[in-house]
Amino acid sequence: MSASLLARVPVPVKLAAPLAVALLAAAACSSSSSSSGSSSTSNSTSPSAAAPAGSASSTVITTKTSSGGSFLTNSAGRAIYLFMADSSGKSACSGACAAAWPPVVATGQPTASGGAQSSDLSTITRSDGTKQVTYDGHPLYYFEGDTGPGTDKGQGLNGFGALWYLVAPSGSSITTAVTISGSGSAPAAPPSSGGGGGY
Structure with a gap:
């Protein structure tokens, strides 16, 4: 204009x-x-x-007591397992296996509480880039079939080619049947053929 x-x-x-x-x-x-x-x-x-089950900026690994002794849990009391097919520092569980047995993951450095030892905690990087918590070299997992804290329905199950066991504070597998205080009996020690899916 x-x-x-x-x-x-x-x-x-x-x-x-x-x-x-x-x-x-x-x-x-x-x-x-x-x-x-x-x-x-x-x-x-x-x-x-969304973060996978068990993840937090600082995942806390602690212990609970059962008839078979102390075993590792997360801070909410959810049972933690190791997979006998894993090699030290490497997970053999992915795909359908990881859906049935979700890895314990963390975005920060995991910390120890109770009878768990800080020196035994570390992480490995999974193929999807998430950090999986390890204890004494064993990658750690939850079991999808556990209904919450105080259950250990994965104890002694044989699934995806190997056995799954609770983890003692020493880092060894707990291979006996256990009863968690206040939760009734856990599955018997002889392995079943279940475990959340195929082999």
Whole structure:
């Protein structure tokens, strides 16, 4: 618009165009920050970004007592197992196996409590990039069949090609039948052919 035409336009109209441009710019910025804010929120709560069972910024490994002695649990009392097919520092459980026996994972350095020893705790990197907690070189797992703290239905099961056992604070497997205080009897020591799936 030329200066002479602009001079003839009433003042309210002269201000309307710049004001409209400013309002459009502000709306675009607000929409952009709103959508990027909701995008980051949805990413942090999406199933793909959700942390696996047992993960935390600082996973605590502690102990509980059973008729077979002390064994490792997480801080909520959930039983922790080792897989006899694993080699030291390497997990042999992935895919369907890891769905039935979820790895104990951490995003930070795991810590020890109770009878667990800090010097025996470490992590390995799984093929999906998650950090799996190890104890005395054994990768650690939960059992999907456990209904919560105080259960150890995975004890002595034979699944995915090998046996699964609770872990003693010494790092060795507990191969006997155990009764967890207040939870009744656990499965008998002779291995069953169950264990959450095929071999």
